[in-house]
Amino acid sequence: NFMLTQPHSVSESPGKTVTISCTGNSGSIASNYVQWYQQRPGSAPTTVISENNQRPSGVPDRFSGSIDTSSNSASLTISGLKTEDEADYYCQSFADNSWVFGGGTKLTVL
Amino acid sequence: VQLVQSGTEVKKPGDSLKISCKGSGFSFTTYWIGWVRQMPGKGLELMGIIYPYDSDARYNPSFQGQVTISADKSINTAYLQWSSLKASDTGIYYCARILTFGGLIEYWGQGTLVTVSS
Numbered sequence: 168n169f170m171l172t173q174p175h176s177v178s179e180s181p182g183k184t185v186t187i188s189c190t191g192n193s194g195s196i197a198s199n200y201v202q203w204y205q206q207r208p209g210s211a212p213t214t215v216i217s218e219n220n221q222r223p224s225g226v227p228d229r230f231s232g233s234i235d236t237s238s239n240s241a242s243l244t245i246s247g248l249k250t251e252d253e254a255d256y257y258c259q260s261f262a263d264n265s266w267v268f269g270g271g272t273k274l275t276v277l
Numbered sequence: 278v279q280l281v282q283s284g285t286e287v288k289k290p291g292d293s294l295k296i297s298c299k300g301s302g303f304s305f306t307t308y309w310i311g312w313v314r315q316m317p318g319k320g321l322e323l324m325g326i327i328y329p330y331d332s333d334a335r336y337n338p339s340f341q342g343q344v345t346i347s348a349d350k351s352i353n354t355a356y357l358q359w360s361s362l363k364a365s366d367t368g369i370y371y372c373a374r375i376l377t378f379g380g381l382i383e384y385w386g387q388g389t390l391v392t393v394s395s
Contacts, residue, residue: 199379204321211371211385212313212321218381257321261379265337266311266323 169193169262171269178275183248187272189258190240197234199261201241206271207254215256216243250276278302280310280372280386287392288362295358296389298372305353306330309375311382312346312357316368326375327355362393 170192179185189201203216214223216232219241231244241260245252253276258269283297298310311326325336329348336346345358355372372386 200377200381202381204382206321211388212382213385214382217376217383223383255320259321259323259380259382266326266380268321268323271320 169260169265169267171258171260171267173256173258173269173272175270176273176275178277179248181248181250181276184244184246185248185274187243187245187256187258187274188240189242189269190238191260191262194239194262195236196239196241196260197236201232201234202259203230203232203241203243204257204259205252205254206257212257245274248276252276278374278384280374280384282370282372282386282389285390285392287394290362290364290393290395292362292393293358293360294362294391295356296370296391298355298357298386300353300355300374303374306350309378310348310355311373311375311380312344312355313371313373313382313385314368315371315388316365319368323380324357326378326380329353329355362391364393364395366391367393 172190200218204212205215206212220232255271257271279301309326312324314322324340327334327346329350334346348355369388371388373382374384
């Protein structure tokens with residue numbers, strides 16, 4: 168079964184840059200688009216990156232997405248970290264007739 | 278665009294349940310609508326999606342046969358239904374507007390908390 172693996176948690180200071188990885192266990196991560204979702208505590212998720220690297224309207228350009236086929240992984244990079252970025256982040260894609268989310272990464276900004 | 282879900286539910290094991298998601302501000306029949314589960318303290322799982330125009334429903338394999346997704350296009354509403362709830366169905370259920378079959382979620386509902394306890 169296709170799976171996406173994310174680090175359980177990352178932490179960084181305000182103003183710094185952090186990158187969250189999302190690694191596929193088989194096939195090619197480039198075969199289908201990867202999306203990234205942000206979920207703040209007690210709130211519904213929101214979409215921060217669609218189709219590997221597209222920012223929906225209203226998402227600051229501090230958020231960017233990329234794909235690395237050599238490591239079969241996708242990445243979400245957040246620059247100029249703000250305390251409001253503290254949240255859980257999930258990657259998501261589609262493979263083997265299944266929609267798959269990564270397990271989520273808790274970002275702490277301290 | 279708005280997706281407004283029905284309210285909190287508290288049920289007993291073995292009960293049936295149908296929760297709803299009403300869309301507005303867009304053409305409801307021309308987008309996939311999906312349901313996402315979040316068990317307590319856990320991550321997101323896309324259960325399945327439906328195309329309200331013709332009620333074509335697709336399920337993630339782990340949810341096939343466990344729930345039923347339906348839609349009534351006349352009232353712009355999608356549904357998620359259980360025939361016999363289990364304690365393990367406890368969680369928050371989000372509906373979502375999906376742009377592509379690959380699961381690109383553009384908009385999310387506010388979530389419906391379902392608690393199943395004896």
